[in-house]
Amino acid sequence: MRRKLLFGERMLLGDGTEPFNAVIPFRLRGTFKEENIQHALNQIQRKHPWLRALISHDENNIPWFEVPERHLPIPIRMVTRKGEDDWKEESAREWKTLFNYGELPLIRFVWIKGEEVSDMLFSFHHCLCDGGSAMAFLYEFLQLLDRPSAEIGVENPILGIHDVVPSEILTNRKQKLKAKVIGRLAATAIKCIPVSKKAVDRQKDYLIHWKFNKEMSQELISYCKSHEVTVNTFLCAALLQAFKKVRGNAAFNKVSCPVDIRRFASQIKGDHIFAFGLMIVVSANQKISFSENLRLMQESVERKTSKLNPYITMMVMESAHDVLKNFTKLLKHGKSSNDCMFSNLGRIQIPHQYKEFTLDTIFSPSVIGPLGNTTTMVTSTFRGEMDFSFVGSEGYLPYAEALAIRDEVIQTVKLQLDPIAIL
Structure with missing residues (x-):
């Protein structure tokens, strides 16, 4: 195979x-x-x-x-x-x-x-x-x-783009032309963007980890429900505010958020081994209050998410293999334009009590690679506790500033949940 x-x-x-x-x-x-x-x-x-x-x-x-x-x-x-x-x-x-x-x-x-x-x-x-x-x-x-004898089934693996993009889209002349035109325009733009000859020196990588206890985690979820925003949007807003407070004019006011392609492409099952993702960028209006920002950011997130099209995106990318080196060089050598990547895995639906052992906790995943700014925050919720992994590199975000950003995020959450207790 x-x-x-x-x-x-x-x-x-x-x-x-x-x-x-x-x-x-x-x-x-x-x-x-x-x-x-x-x-x-x-x-x-x-x-x-x-x-x-x-x-x-x-x-x-x-x-x-x-x-x-x-x-x-x-x-x-x-x-x-x-x-x-x-x-x-x-x-x-x-x-x-x-x-x-x-x-x-x-x-x-x-x-x-x-x-x-x-x-x-x-x-x-x-x-x-x-x-x-x-x-x-x-x-x-x-x-x-x-249970060594447990039955877990057999995956019917993805063998190519044809297993993800429906044939009526993949073979449609209009869609193929659209993907090719967008791909060529993007390829031309990528080739024309000037980049430095030298990549940023990442220096030392680090991991900062923390948790919210069950009470605080539930309070945050309840707060978001009452304000009709997602936890994801709330934490994006807290991150953007923290970067601005700590980094000042060096902050970009941009957080990149992966969106699970499985929400849009039913062909990709939950247990498929697959790496393709979609992305939106979230920013804040720095002239209004945190709570006012939440509503506007939620509207922006929903608008951008609704426009995502995994099928055309994949077709465009598959038409651009010839510019892969240029694109990779742009990511490695181009100037950083966002503060952080933020991914929320949500509630992890894995049991914690087993016959032979107990799953005490799942720490949020961490990931780091060579394609530009390594600053990444991943959160997940297991057994009612929100868990955070904050990864970065000194060359992009000094460790001391990352600690200050973590503290600001925690402070923002506490302030919104219980403003009187902070005073």
């Missing part, structure tokens, strides 16, 4: 010399055997062919996902658990570790082994899949770790 990488996947893959890795850490209470962990990993590989795949290049240097005939298990790296924050150190180690994708799968497993508590990490190349896919195979892994 094999398929060509799509434009977005090729962009994330790069030339193989720089990692673009995502990490999902989680904490279990219980005791485990390595053979049971390996069995669970083998079974999720059996369900999902691309978790077994290598990457090969054809005579035109085009990369392909290719599933080898012989089974290549997901590698397990074991370390002894010394403290509560070991998962942060191992996450940072995994960000920097290249995948030898010509010989091993694009996914690894780290077991931070303790006597009664273990932290575990899935680390995968971002070209393989997104956070939604990863949560699906994490759920399956936990089922199998608890």
Whole structure:
């Protein structure tokens, strides 16, 4: 089984010399055997062919996902658990570790082994899949770790754009022409944009992590419902305000937000291994109050989201493979134009109580790569607690400023939920 990488996947893959890795850490209470962990990993590989795949290049240097005939298990790296924050150190180690994708799968497993508590990490190349896919195979892994005989089914994998874009759109002459024209215009623009010869020096990468307890998390959700805005919009507004307060004129007043393509393309199932995403940019009106901004931002988010068209977007990108190098160079060498990427995975629908162990927590994923500004905040909610991972690099956002931004976000949430308590 094999398929060509799509434009977005090729962009994330790069030339193989720089990692673009995502990490999902989680904490279990219980005791485990390595053979049971390996069995669970083998079974999720059996369900999902691309978790077994290598990457090969054809005579035109085009990369392909290719599933080898012989089974290549997901590698397990074991370390002894010394403290509560070991998962942060191992996450940072995994960000920097290249995948030898010509010989091993694009996914690894780290077991931070303790006597009664273990932290575990899935680390995968971002070209393989997104956070939604990863949560699906994490759920399956936990089922199998608890019950080795559990049935998790078999994925019918995506084999190309034809499995995502309906044939009546993909073969429509008008839609094909539209995609080609937009693609050519974008390609011309990309080639004409001047970029620096040197990429920004990222310097040291870092991870800042925090949680809201159940009470605060529920209060925030209730506040958003009463004001008819999403938690996502609220946190975008808090982020933009925090960047402005901390960075002043150096702030861009722009947050990029990934939008799950599964909301628009029903062909992509929840357990498909797939990496393509959509994006909107959110800004604030800095002349009005926070609460006034929420309503306007929510309207803007809904308007922009309603205009997203995953099918034309994919067709446009697939017509632009010839400018991939130019586009990648623009992302790497161009000046940063947004403050942060913000992704909200929402409530994670994974059980926490199992027969053989307890899933204590799932830490929000982290991801970092070489394509421009690395500043990224990811939030998720598990067992009623909102969890935040804030990743960045000193060369884009100094660590001290990132800490100040975190504090401002927390302060903004507290102020909106209980303005009297802050005084």
